[in-house]
Amino acid sequence: MKIIGHSIVPYEPLFYCHKESDIRSDRQNLFYYQESMIARAIKIGANFSLKTDDIVQVVMANACGAKYIITPKELAKEAAKVAQNYLFDSQICVIIESQAEIKELYELGVDAAIFAKGIKDGNF
Incomplete structure (x- = not known):
């Protein structure tokens, strides 16, 4: 599992x-699933x-080339199963607050x- x-x-x-x-081409961008934002990232060659909020967005995110697909914890098990079945290139992720959640x-x-610390506000 990637952390x-x-x-540390x-x-x-x-x-x-x-x-x-x-969205910039010199960093790893993160945003909510929105087709216009995805199109912009693809157009400029940005990572x-x-x-995502549902399994259709998860499938589409992988098809579009997202590096990480962040799901709510409630969707994570289904998303991970779909990703494994279809050999996604994208990685299924969940945002956590403490190290204790890693086992789950x-x-x-x-x-x-x-962890929240891994997400920076890109609007600076």
């Missing part, structure tokens, strides 16, 4: 993008990750745990 945002684990931060103009994520089959 992003923990103080080296990681590449994700930069949260509020609007299309926040991106997506926050392992049991759900997710690929990565993201």
Whole structure:
């Protein structure tokens, strides 16, 4: 399991993008699943990750080339199963608040745990 945002684990931060103009090609961008934002990232050749709310968004996020697909914990088990069945290139992730949650994520089959510290505000 990959760990992003923990103080003792080296990681590449994700930069949260509020609007299309926040997306940059020199970093890992993160935004909610929105087709216009995805199109912008693809157009400029930017790396991106997506926050998703349902399994259709999870499937589409992988098809579009998202590096990380962040799901709510309640969707994580289903998303991990779909990702395994279809050999996703994307990794299924959940945002966590404490190290104690890692065991639960392992049991759900997710690929990565993201601490809030691993997400930077990309609007600066």
